[in-house]
Amino acid sequence: MKLSKSRPITLDNIKTMLSGAGFEEENDFSFLGVWEGLINKYKRENRVGTADNYSWSLNSFRKIIGEVNGFKIDKNTIKLWDEGMRNGIMLNGKLEGKISDATRGMYLRTCRVVWNECIKRGYLPEESYPFSNKDNDLVSIPRGKKRQQSYLTIEEMTQLYHVFTEKRYPETWTKEYTERAHDSLGLFLTQYLCNGFNLADAGRLKFNRTYFAEGGRAFEFLRKKTSETSNGMSVVIVPIIKPLQVILDEIGAKPAKDAYVFPQIFRGIEDETIRRKLTVQENSNIKDRVIRICKEVLGWEKKPSGTWARHSFATNLKHLGVEELYISESMGHSLGNNITAGYQDMYPLETRFEYNSKLLNLEEEKPDIDVDSMTPEQMKEMLKKVLGQK
Structure with a gap:
């Protein structure tokens, strides 16, 4: 009926x-x-x-x-x-x-x-069904190009980090462009150090409960791309290693409950259609400015984009021998039907710090100190620094 x-x-x-x-x-x-x-x-x-x-x-x-x-x-x-x-x-x-x-x-x-x-x-x-990559009588869907070369090594990322911290930009650039390029380089490095997340995730990143519960030592967010799928197992935890904190102090907002870490990306706009356009434009800006920094500051011919940051995170950790499960989990890849893994804290925060600290080669120079000639007061001050006391 x-x-x-x-x-x-x-x-x-x-x-x-x-x-x-x-x-x-x-x-x-x-x-x-x-x-x-x-x-x-x-x-x-x-x-x-x-x-x-x-x-x-x-x-x-x-x-x-x-x-x-x-x-x-x-x-x-x-x-x-x-x-x-x-x-x-x-x-x-x-x-x-x-x-x-x-x-x-x-x-x-x-x-x-x-x-x-x-x-x-x-x-x-x-x-x-009309699709198959094996049956020549059906329609074959072209696969994406492999990205073996679409990444920057740890040494190259470290050089970019030094450019950022030293603000080593050409004097011929205008003040306005230098400031924009500096911000874009910081966001590019942030994408790399934040487990290769994309700019849509960066724009939505907040100083949430996890950030304050961990004493400002970690971010937690739901990766946008996989949060739209049904399994919902896409929570990403990012350890805030020292170089990431340096970048946050430079281009991030001041920590406040549920405030955006990088409000400059969405500029306070909540409409998803407009956010999408802003993300596309900002991705283009970052790519253009980072490419120019690579060429004019470091003399490279490489042309990295935001996807390079994500691929660099995975590739560099893999080359270091870090287990692939950590890399996959840190990048917010789907855990499929592994429900238990989704609820377990698979990697303690200290382990995350250990692995992510390998993303840059920043060996601190050991000070040349003559302990035998130090006064008791000097030894006391040195001990406080070692113990992290004020």
């Missing part, structure tokens, strides 16, 4: 209704409607970046393929779209739709999610 009021009574529609799929929105009952439904879902969840990605891929599909009625879609349709993204199509005498392989892969992956959603709802049969 419910189906007869809105849809044709067919075996497929009956099967879909009995499987529990709903008909809340008119346009849901089509392949492109499911695609649009996912976009709206991500928008409601404030997953702005994901929604944009799905919108761009849908626009590409419609530009090359056009509209698709219902679920009349198969591997040949996807192949035609894939070919159009590879080589472009002629529209009004102009070549349109051609994109890079990286973007093509990203768009095909969103389409794959839509296809799987349609299978789950009973709209498409599993045997019609």
Whole structure:
């Protein structure tokens, strides 16, 4: 009775209704409607970046393929779209739709999610699945390029840290640009020292309960990218090692309960759409300024970006022999079904300090002290310093 009021009574529609799929929105009952439904879902969840990605891929599909009625879609349709993204199509005498392989892969992956959603709802049969990187008769999704060279070594990161602490910038730069470059370099180094987190996480980082409970020795946050998934096991703990504290003192806000650590990123704006744009712009600014510092201050030809900071964290610790479970957990990677691990303090804070302190090579020079010639007062003062007493 419910189906007869809105849809044709067919075996497929009956099967879909009995499987529990709903008909809340008119346009849901089509392949492109499911695609649009996912976009709206991500928008409601404030997953702005994901929604944009799905919108761009849908626009590409419609530009090359056009509209698709219902679920009349198969591997040949996807192949035609894939070919159009590879080589472009002629529209009004102009070549349109051609994109890079990286973007093509990203768009095909969103389409794959839509296809799987349609299978789950009973709209498409599993045997019609059009994607495979092994079957040449199906559509192969290009893999992202490997990033073996997209990182900076510990020594290189240490040199950048010295540039920051010494404020060693060209005298030809204007005062305003030097200040912006200094702030950008600090944020880049912070991304590296804060377990390779991205700028969206940096913008949301707060002086929360954990920070004060640990005496200002650690940050705790929920990684935005994985907090949107269902397992919820993406809590990241960052030990505030000495060089990170130096950067915080320079470009961070003063600690206050639930205050943002880097308010300059979002500028007090709470709207997620605007935050997304600010993050993209700030990522671009950091990349441009750090590249210029590398070239004009250190004489490098390398062009690091924010993703290099994350890759550098993982690569450098791996090269040092740090266990991969620590690296993965520290970066907020999903723990899958390992529920026990999610609730355990897998690594004590002191262990985190031990590992993260290896991210920079800052061996302190030992002072040349003649203990035998020291007065009792001098020895007393030295002992206080060793014990950390005032």
